[in-house]
Amino acid sequence: MxxxxxxxxxxxxxxxxxxxxxxxxxxxxxxxxxxxxxxxxxxxxxxxxxxxxxxxxxxxxxxxxxxxxxxxxxxxxxxxxxxxxxxxxxxxxxxxxxxxxxxxEDEPLFVNQVDEIQIEGQTYLQLTTSTDDVIIVDEAHRIFMREFAGELRPYVQVRFGLNALIQRAAFMHLVQMGELTENAQGEAQLRLKSGNLLLQLDS
Structure with a gap:
């Protein structure tokens, strides 16, 4: 047996x-x-x-x-x-x-919508995820770039150490809202402003 x-x-x-x-x-x-x-x-x-x-x-x-x-x-x-x-x-x-x-595999949340909103006379970036999280970009919720599988990808801090990937269409909308410049190495750099926060993202 x-x-x-x-x-x-x-x-x-x-x-x-x-x-x-x-x-x-x-x-x-x-x-x-x-x-x-x-x-x-x-x-x-x-x-x-x-x-x-x-x-x-x-x-x-x-x-x-x-x-x-x-x-x-x-x-x-x-x-x-x-x-x-x-x-x-x-x-x-x-x-x-x-x-x-x-x-x-990467991050559990995904931004699929980007808007500009007014709060007390200032313009802020507002990101919405596919699971209905609404994130106002500020010091505690910054946008940053990080590599995944050999590709540089944009993310935003959400909560409890969790980040959200900013999906391609949403990121292209962010590019339209920001200003494209070059850094000291001649590489493209995206400048974004949300309230008093200024972000510089190297691509």
Missing amino acids: NNHENPSNSTKETAQTDNKNLMAIAQYLKDGQFGHKKSIPPLEQWHPKHCGAMDLKIKANGEWWHEGQLIKRQSLINLFSTVLWKEDDNFYLKTPVEQIEIQV
């Missing part, structure tokens, strides 16, 4: 656990006051135990995959994005009772 565990049974049990964890988080968010698309729970006040990892991956192109299946429900992605947490360069879904590690 073979006493070794059947690998297919182990995989099936892991998948069932992942589905249970994911649905439990979704139900918690829906039952609480955190279902509104712009409401972020006080994750920094929660200190749950680590509960392992689940097969959830946010790809560099913005797609969310769970158990090898593309998550197509944007409302579900919006919901889970409110409990994204980063700690020691690892990414998690976090609730008051559990913290489950997930995989993120």
Whole structure:
């Protein structure tokens, strides 16, 4: 008689656990006051135990995959994005009772809209993500450039150490709002102004 565990049974049990964890988080968010698309729970006040990892991956192109299946429900992605947490360069879904590690290829948030808004007579850059985060560019939410997979990409600081990739169309809109110059090395440089903050981005 073979006493070794059947690998297919182990995989099936892991998948069932992942589905249970994911649905439990979704139900918690829906039952609480955190279902509104712009409401972020006080994750920094929660200190749950680590509960392992689940097969959830946010790809560099913005797609969310769970158990090898593309998550197509944007409302579900919006919901889970409110409990994204980063700690020691690892990414998690976090609730008051559990913290489950997930995989993120680059960054978990993605800017797809750029606007200029007026606040107390000053013009600010406002960035909106595909999961309905609204970010006013300021000292705590700066735009910066960083390399990923051999390509220099633009990002903005969002919250809890999380950044958002500024997608190509949105970045081209930023270029139109800014001023293109050259740095001392003769390389293109984009200057952006948001309130009193002046940003200089080398490409």
